[in-house]
Amino acid sequence: MKLIKNRLPLAIVIVLGFLFVGYAFVPHRIAEDYRNWFLTWSRSMSPFAVLLGIMSFSKNHWTRIKRKVPNWYFSVVTFIGLVFTAFAGFYWGREAGTIYMWIFENIQIPTGATIFSLLAFYIASASYKAFRARSAEATVLLVAAVIVMIAQVPLGMAISRWIPDISQWILSVPNMAATRAIFIGVGLGGMSVSVRILLGIERTYLGSD
C-alpha cells in the first residue's frame, strides 16, 4: 500500500521533475515533443479533477442539507444552480444566446463584478490604515504614496513639474529595488522548494511528510 500511495508517486515526481529540469536546458525537438506529449496527457486529467471537485462540492452541501445546519436552504439553491446550469449547458449548448450563456452573462458576471467592486471600498479602508503617520516608516510611506498618486493626475504637473519626475524615481528606484529583491527571494525560495521536492525531502503534497 505504501508503495502505491507514497513511493510510486514520489518516484514519478522525482523522475519527471528531473526530466523537466533537463528540458529547460535542452532545446532539441525531442525535448519539445516530450513536453507536448506530457502536456496532452496532463490535460486529460482535467475531467477527472472536475469530477473530484463536483464530488467534494456535492458531498459538502448534501451533508449541510442532511444535517439541517443553519442556512441549509442555501445549499438547496446551490444544488439547483449546479444541476440547472449543467443541464442548460449540455442540452441547449454554450453558444452566445443560449440559456447557459444567459446565466453566465446575467447572473455570474454581475455577481462577480459586485464582489469585485467591493475592492474599491476595501482599498480605501486599507489605505487609511496604511497611511496613518504613526511612525517614521509610516510617514515615509504616506509621503511617497501621496506623491505617486498626485503624479498620476494633471494636478501633479500643475503643482510642480518635478512631481511626475519624483514619482517616476520612487517607482523606478526604491520601489523597483524592493520588488527585485523580493523577486530574487521568490526565485530562490521557489528553487529551494523545487529541490526539496525533487530530492524527496519535502513530501507533504503526498499527504504526509
Added chain:
Amino acid sequence: MTKVNRIKWFRVSALLFLVVLISAQLTGLARVGFDPADYQDFIVEDLRVEDIPNDTGTGLMVSWKPLDPEARIIEYRVYRGSTEDQLFYIGNVQINPETGFPGERVIYHDTGYNLMANVNSPRGLRHEDNQPEDSPLYRSIPRDLQLTAHKFDNYSILASIPKKQLYYNARKIEIPSEDGGDSMFYAGLRDRQLQQTMLQMKADHTYYYTVVAVDQRRRMMPHAPTVAGIPRINHPEMPRRLDAVYLEDSGRLQFEWLMPFVSGGIAASNIFLLHNNDIGQYEQYIDQVKKAEENRIDRMDDPDLEPFEPTIQNPARLVHSEGFTQKNTTYIDLEDGVLRNVEGNVVFDQRRHDINDFYVVQGYSNFWGLQNYGMPSDIRLATTEALPPEPDFVVKDRPNCEGDHNILYWDKPTVILMDTSFLNQNRNRLLVNYEFETNEQYTVNNIYFEIYDDEWEKITTVNEFYQNLFFRVTLPDKYGLDSPEYQIDRPINFRMHFRVSGNELPEDYVFEQQLAFDENYMSYRPRSLNLRGSPVENFFYRLYKKPYSGETYSFSSRISGIMREAEDAVRFKSNFFRPVVDVHPEEQLLLFNTTINAFYDKENKRPVNTHLFYSLVERDIELKRAKVDELNSQINQAESAEELAEISATLEQVKAEYNQLITDNEHEFMIEANQQSTDKARMRMIASRRERESRSMQYKMIMTDGHGLFVETDPYQDEEGNTYFFPKGNWFHTGRTVTLFATLIFGFLVYIMVRKAKQGKEMYIRPIAGIEEIDNAIGRATEMGRPILFNPGLDGISRVPTLAGLAILSRVAKKAAEYDTRIIVPCRDFIVTPIAQEIVKEAHYEAGRPDTFDKNSVFFLANQQFAFVAGVSGIMVREKCATAFYMGAYYAEALIMTEVGNTVGAIQIAGTDAITQVPFFITTCDYTLIGEELYGAAAYLGREPMLMATLKAVDYMKILILTCIITGTILSTVHLTFFINLFPKQ
C-alpha cells in the same frame, strides 16, 4: 409551527419561487417555441451570387442587402450546397448590432478550400437550429462517407494527413476494374486518421447559396430564397506595376514588379518591349483582349452567342518569359547591344535605336492559356555605380533551437536614431532612442555618438558602453525655447561609429544622421541614415530559398536595409496535404494515391517516385514488362505499315517508362530501401531521406530599391563547398550556461548543507515573526473555541506557492489536531482539494486524533475567483473564525478576504509571493510572510535538519547573487561591461 420555522419556510419558498421564476423567464428567452414564420420581414433580400474575377474557377462572391439596424442582427450565416436540398454552413459575416452593417451590400467571398469535416464534425446529418423538418439548412458536412460520397463529383477534396498516418498506417486498398482490366490500388485512411478534409468548388459546376440572419437573441430568421452561381476560370489579373532599369555601361535590362494579389493559376510571367509609336495599337489590343474575355464568359452561359476574336495583333514584342514563381526580379543581358525576341528576331539594337523610344509591358498567362497585360512603363537609365553593394552573406545552423532555423548574417554593424523626447520645458534636454544591429562577426563594445549643432560645432560625444538603447543629451542654449536665438528649424547632426571586437571596422565606417524638429510630433525626428554619403535605408533585402528536393526559389522574408542578421524558419512538416481521389463508403475509407517522392535526383533534376507499398512497385515493373512483351508480339502481327508505326511508337514509350522504373529502383538508395523486411521499415528509411532533402535549404539574397535597381547574389557556398544547409537540433542551450552553472552551485550548496545537517550541525535561521506567531494563533482559536480557516491560495497544484501553502497546512493541521481545534480548508482548485484532504487527515493521524478528522471541513468551494472569495467571506462570518491563514498565490480577491477577516476579529497570518498583494496583506493582516518567507515557513515550523539545510543553502546563494550584483555594478560604473555581459539578459 413556530415563528422561527415559519420564517425559515418562508425564505425557502421565496428562494424556490425565485428559481422557478428565473427558469420560466429563461425558457421564454430560449429559442424553444420561436416560430420563424413570424419573422418574414427579417429575410435577407436581393441575394446575388457572382463569379470572382481573375481566379481559377474556384470562387464565388455572395452579396446581399443588409437588414435594417433595428433588426439587431449580429451575424449573417452563409450556406452552400451542390444541390438545392442540402445546404451546409460555410461561414458568416459578423455585424455590430449597435450600428448595423455600414455599407449598401454585405459581401462574402467563398473562395479556396473550406473545412469539410474533422473530428468535431457530426457523424450524420444535423439540421440547423430552429429549422422545420423540410429545411435544406444543415450545420456542417457529416463525416459519414455514405452521406457525402456524391460531393466528390462536385468538389476538389483535399485532406490534411498526419505524416505518420500516411507513411505507416495507410491500408492498401484494391478496387477491381469494372471492365475486367487491371485493378486500381489506393492508400486508404479512415476519417479519424486525418486531421481534416477540405473542399473547394470546381469550375463550371453549379452551387446553391442562401443566407440566414441571426439576431442578438441568437434567433435564426428564415433563410433567403436559394440562388445559384457558377465559378468560371478567368484570365489572370492585370499586372500591377513593372519597373525597368537599363544599365548603360553593362548593357543589362533589369526588371522588378509588384506581385499579383491573386497568383493562383498563373503559369508564366512575360515581359514585352513596346515601341512608343505602337502605344495606340497596344491600347486597342488590350481593349479587344478584355472584350474577348467578357465574350468567352458570356458564351458559357449562352453558347449561341457570336464568338469575339481580337482583330488587332499585339504590337509588343515578347523578350522574356519565365515560369511564375515568388521571385519578382529578372534581367536580360543584351548581346552586343542587341535585344532579341523569343523567336530570335532583333527588337532593339543599341546602335540603331534609342532606348528612350521604348516601353516595357508585363503580361501573365495562366494554365488555361488565358492572358492579361499591364500598362506600359518607362525604362529608367542608370549605371552599375547606382546599384547597391552585393551582400556578402553567410548561412549557418542557428544555435540553441530545436532544429528548425537557419541563421544568415552579412556586412558590418549599423546604428540608427529612432525617436526623441524632451526632458525639460525649455526643450534643450533630449532623450534620444536608438537601435543598433550587428551579427556574429562583430561584438559591439561601444557606440560613440558625436553630436554637432546646425553649424557642425561639436556639442558633445556620448559613449554608449552599455547599449540600453537610449541616452540623454543637453543641447546648447540656442536650442532652448528661452533663448533669443531659438529657431524651430535648427537641426542637430550626429556622427556615429563603433568600437567592436571580432573583426576590424574601417576608419571611415561612420554613420551620419540628422534630427529635425517635426511640428506634427512636436519633437525632433530622425532623417535618413547615411553611410559614407549614401542613404542606408533606401535599399532593402529579399531573401529567397529553395530546398534540395526542388528547383524553384520561394520568398522567405523582406529585410530592412539596416538589418545585419536574419533567421529563416525551416519548419518541421507534420502533415501532408493530398487530394482525395476516391472513397470507399462501405469501409468508410478515403482513398489516396499511393505514390510518394522517395528522393530527389539532383543530377537529372527530377523527383524519384515510389509507392507506399513495395508490392505495388513490383507489380508496376511486372505490368510494364508484360506490356512490352505484348507490344513486341503485336509488332510481329502488324498487318499494315500504319499499324506497325503506331505500335512501335507505343512500344518505345512503354519501354522508356519501363527503363525509367528499373533505373529508379536500381538506385543505391532504393535498393537498400526495397530490401527492408517490412513496408514500415522501408517507409521509415524513405521518410528520413525525404525529411532531410525537403528541409535542406539553399539561399540567395537580392538587395534592391524596390524599383529595378537591384543586385542578386549567387547561392551561398561555405568553405567546404556546401550550398544546402540543414538545421540541426541542439542538445544544450548555450545561452543558459550561466543558469546551469548557478543551478549546479545551488545544488552543491544544498548537498553541503544537507551533509552538515546529517552530521548534526545546528542551523541558525533568523526568526520570522509571522511564523513564530502561528502557534499562538492556533492557541487563540483553541482558547476561543472557534475554528481556524486555512486557505492554500487560488492557484493549482503545479504552482510552487500552493505547494508551500500545503506544506504549512500540514504543520498547522497537526497542531490544530493536537489542540482539538476544528480547521476549515476551502479550496478553489479541483486537484488541490483531495491533496489538502489527505494532508489534514494524515495530520490528524500523526497527532493521534484520527477520530476528530472531518472530511467535510476540507472541501472544494468554487472555481470562479469572486464566487470563491464570496464563499470564504461567508464561511468566516458564519463560523466566526478566530484565526485565518492565507498561504499561497493570491490575486485581486486577497484584500476582500482579509478585510472580512478583520471585521470578524480573526487573527490573520498571510504568506504570498504575489508582489501586488503583499501591501494589502501587510495592511490588513497581523503578520505577513513575504515572498521567500512563505517557502521557508514549512521548514522553519518543522525544524527538521534536512529542511533547514535547504534554507541555509538559499541564504548562501543569496550572498553569492548579491556579490555578483555589487561586482557588476562597480565594474560597469567604470565602463567594464564584460562581467554583466556574462549573464543572460532574459
